[in-house]
Amino acid sequence: xxxxxxxxxxxxxxxxxxxxxxxxxxxxxxxxxxxxxxxxxxxxxxxxxxxxxxxxxxxxxxxxxxxxxxxxxxxxxxxxxxxxxxxxxxxxxxxxxxxxxxxxxxxxxxxxxxxxxxxxxxxxxxxxxxxxxxxxxxxxxxxxxxxxxxxxxxxxxxxxxxxxxxxxxxxxxxxxxxxxxxxxxxxxxxxxxxxxxxxxxxxxxxxxxxxxxxxxxxxxxxxxxxxxxxxxxxxxxxxxxxxxxxxxxxxxxxxxxxxxxxxxxxxxxxxxxxxxxxxxxxxxxxxxxxxxxxxxxxxxxxxxxxxxxxxxxxxxxxxxxxxxxxxxxxxxxxxxxxxxxxxxxxxxxxxxxxxxxxxxxxxxxxxxxxxxxxxxxxxxxxxxxxxxxxxxxxxxxxxxxxxxxxxxxxxxxxxxxxxxxxxxxxxxxxxx
Amino acid sequence: xxxxxxxxxxxxxxxxxxxxxxxxxxxxxxxxxxxxxxxxxxxxxxxxxxxxxxxxxxxxxxxxxxxxxxxxxxxxxxxxxxxxxxxxxxxxxxxxxxxxxxxxxxxxxxxxxxxxxxxxxxxxxxxxxxxxxxxxxxxxxxxxxxxxxxxxxxxxxxxxxxxxxxxxxxxxxxxxxxxxxxxxxxxxxxxxxxxxxxxxxxxxxxxxxxxxxxxxxxxxxxxxxxxxxxxxxxxxxxxxxxxxxxxxxxxxxxxxxxxxxxxxxxxxxxxxxxxxxxxxxxxxxxxxxxxxxxxxxxxxxxxxxxxxxxxxxxxxxxxxxxx
Numbered sequence: 001x002x003x004x005x006x007x008x009x010x011x012x013x014x015x016x017x018x019x020x021x022x023x024x025x026x027x028x029x030x031x032x033x034x035x036x037x038x039x040x041x042x043x044x045x046x047x048x049x050x051x052x053x054x055x056x057x058x059x060x061x062x063x064x065x066x067x068x069x070x071x072x073x074x075x076x077x078x079x080x081x082x083x084x085x086x087x088x089x090x091x092x093x094x095x096x097x098x099x100x101x102x103x104x105x106x107x108x109x110x111x112x113x114x115x116x117x118x119x120x121x122x123x124x125x126x127x128x129x130x131x132x133x134x135x136x137x138x139x140x141x142x143x144x145x146x147x148x149x150x151x152x153x154x155x156x157x158x159x160x161x162x163x164x165x166x167x168x169x170x171x172x173x174x175x176x177x178x179x180x181x182x183x184x185x186x187x188x189x190x191x192x193x194x195x196x197x198x199x200x201x202x203x204x205x206x207x208x209x210x211x212x213x214x215x216x217x218x219x220x221x222x223x224x225x226x227x228x229x230x231x232x233x234x235x236x237x238x239x240x241x242x243x244x245x246x247x248x249x250x251x252x253x254x255x256x257x258x259x260x261x262x263x264x265x266x267x268x269x270x271x272x273x274x275x276x277x278x279x280x281x282x283x284x285x286x287x288x289x290x291x292x293x294x295x296x297x298x299x300x301x302x303x304x305x306x307x308x309x310x311x312x313x314x315x316x317x318x319x320x321x322x323x324x325x326x327x328x329x330x331x332x333x334x335x336x337x338x339x340x341x342x343x344x345x346x347x348x349x350x351x352x353x354x355x356x357x358x359x360x361x362x363x364x365x366x367x368x369x370x371x372x373x374x375x376x377x378x379x380x381x382x383x384x385x386x387x388x389x390x391x392x393x394x395x396x397x398x399x400x401x402x403x404x405x406x407x408x409x410x411x412x413x414x415x416x417x418x419x420x421x422x423x424x425x426x427x428x429x430x431x432x
Numbered sequence: 433x434x435x436x437x438x439x440x441x442x443x444x445x446x447x448x449x450x451x452x453x454x455x456x457x458x459x460x461x462x463x464x465x466x467x468x469x470x471x472x473x474x475x476x477x478x479x480x481x482x483x484x485x486x487x488x489x490x491x492x493x494x495x496x497x498x499x500x501x502x503x504x505x506x507x508x509x510x511x512x513x514x515x516x517x518x519x520x521x522x523x524x525x526x527x528x529x530x531x532x533x534x535x536x537x538x539x540x541x542x543x544x545x546x547x548x549x550x551x552x553x554x555x556x557x558x559x560x561x562x563x564x565x566x567x568x569x570x571x572x573x574x575x576x577x578x579x580x581x582x583x584x585x586x587x588x589x590x591x592x593x594x595x596x597x598x599x600x601x602x603x604x605x606x607x608x609x610x611x612x613x614x615x616x617x618x619x620x621x622x623x624x625x626x627x628x629x630x631x632x633x634x635x636x637x638x639x640x641x642x643x644x645x646x647x648x649x650x651x652x653x654x655x656x657x658x659x660x661x662x663x664x665x666x667x668x669x670x671x672x673x674x675x676x677x678x679x680x681x682x683x684x685x686x687x688x689x690x691x692x693x694x695x696x697x698x699x700x701x702x703x704x705x706x707x708x709x710x711x712x713x714x715x716x717x718x719x720x721x722x723x724x725x726x727x728x729x730x731x732x733x734x735x736x737x738x739x740x741x742x743x744x745x746x747x748x749x750x751x752x753x754x755x
Contacts, residue, residue: 080721102721193611194611252608253608256588256612257587261587264589394719398698402702402703417703428720
């Protein structure tokens with residue numbers, strides 16, 4: 001009898017437990033967030049994150065609205081998963097306009113014009129190129145929060161000075177400097193090609209200067225084939241420098257070296273090479289992480305990407321991050337107003353982490369000559385081209401990087417690699 | 433008959449054993465109640481998502497929705513027109529499936545051989561616990577951290593990379609292990625072998641100690657050499673633990689992903705040459721948002737894993753009878 005009683009008791013307990021579980025499963029909708037708190041999602045960690053927290057702290061101090069910053073290094077998978085789960089953040093700062101366009105067409109992000117950011121307000125702060133990046137099918141969904149130039153070549157001024165070399169302004173000069181360094185027994189270039197996006201940036205700079213901005217836009221919008229002669233011709237130009245004899249460790253050494261290690265090969269304590277091609281952010285990483293003994297202007301400096309075909313001049317290839325809203329409420333509205341203000345921009349640039357695309361942010365706000373140079377380049381660019389691989393949909397940008405690695409490894413296979421990449425691109429642009 | 437204590441512990445006996453009336457139904461109910469919570473949790477968090485994933489594989493699945501039914505189209509695309517998954521246009525074929533096969537053979541064999549050798553050898557030394565703990569330590573490191581550690585070890589710069597420092601020290605020129613398509617895969621596999629050998633070693637060494645010393649001594653008295661003892665006595669007696677370890681390694685290697693992502697990058701290395709099945713599943717579902725296609729890769733993986741899982745379950749059952 002006693003046994004039966006305990007049996008019934010446990011049966012009841014289990015029934016309750018199961019019911020509880022089902023109930024939790026059913027009510028597992030996103031918990032309503034406490035009023036006065038918003039979540040902002042982006043991909044920055046480390047010092048970039050610290051810089052952004054400084055910006056949001058000032059916002060909280062001013063408005064009392066708390067900002068929870070969430071880091072997602074793998075931004076795209078995270079935002080996709082959270083949308084699928086019905087739990088997006090209030091605001092995301094999106095590193096790729098291609099992703100913003102995807103989200104806008106799915107109806108996941110809000111039209112900013114309905115949220116109090118009129119086109120007049122945005123136009124007063126941003127140049128047309130930046131407004132266009134946040135615009136999808138005629139409506140504005142994203143406002144540029146930060147920018148970076150990727151048309152920068154870093155070099156050792158001390159070595160250049162001792163060998164009487166000057167920063168190059170044309171491709172012919174760049175080749176001449178490369179050859180001269182080689183002739184003096186120095187390794188001209190380092191390249192962190194294991195991180196394949198460094199190669200896509202190389203290609204974009206060469207392509208913009210050999211095929212021109214119009215073809216550039218069409219190529220990365222899926223309207224021009226990667227088998228086009230302009231692509232292979234740009235690649236051959238690029239391989240004039242990215243080849244065994246000019247790279248630290250040769251091509252294979254470069255393919256096995258990561259982005260930061262590559263910086264170390266030029267600006268570390270025992271340098272092996274003398275030039276490095278990557279964006280303005282190299283300066284900050286070199287000074288803070290690689291070698292604190294570096295002196296801007298003395299042992300580290302940069303020059304803008306040289307022209308190749310004079311007709312196309314100095315188009316600027318760059319990256320940037322767009323703030324977009326997934327929820328419309330008063331807190332989110334005031335955050336968007338703030339993040340697009342010169343006040344936020346000034347705090348942010350003073351950390352040395354970014355360049356502000358906001359034209360109301362003053363040059364004096366930048367902390368050192370390296371960032372000031374980059375800011376000037378971004379502000380004065382006549383043609384701004386967004387980083388092409390970031391415009392490609394889905395994983396196509398990464399695929400483009402691995403394809404470029406393959407071409408660097410065996411230039412003879414260029415044609416077949418380009419045509420198989422084009423097959424992939426066609427599929428991805430047609431919506432897979 | 434029912435008083436025989438042995439028949440009660442043998443699994444087959446109950447069918448014949450006479451029972452009190454009504455006892456059977458009650459036993460079933462009791463069993464259900466005890467297993468109930470576990471079954472409910474498993475059902476909710478394992479069976480339900482698995483069934484939904486398989487269902488999703490038949491849809492286009494954008495936005496994780498069961499929309500745009502495709503039938504078997506995803507599977508057809510996967511096997512015939514996805515060069516990242518399986519490229520049969522040239523010989524030998526390439527793609528994620530082929531890479532996964534390489535992993536399967538090399539990783540499993542290497543872990544077993546190293547694990548067994550270490551298990552047999554460490555028993556003979558006095559500092560056995562120290563050696564064994566050192567070899568087991570990598571098991572406690574996550575695959576991501578293992579990847580980061582080996583990125584340093586493989587660095588082509590002799591002032592960073594351990595291996596190239598040695599090569600440089602003896603006068604060779606550095607090898608860029610992760611920068612060459614012909615070494616990329618093997619370099620990553622080896623790093624993972626380093627991380628998993630400890631597991632094989634610990635299991636096999638425990639089994640080795642379970643072999644009664646009398647048997648080995650008897651063999652020795654009969655004039656068997658060390659190799660003969662290993663080959664004819666130890667190996668047959670270790671066959672069960674070896675197969676358990678093998679199944680574990682196989683399951684582990686079919687779903688390998690993290691270490692490759694860390695070491696080869698989001699594009700899967702030069703020409704995507706380091707991709708495996710799980711890598712493609714991640715890219716298609718989470719990066720490209722093609723949830724349905726990703727689900728079809730997951731389903732493919734599940735089908736490949738199934739025989740190994742069945743094998744491991746039946747193995748465990750037979751091992752219980754022997755023990």
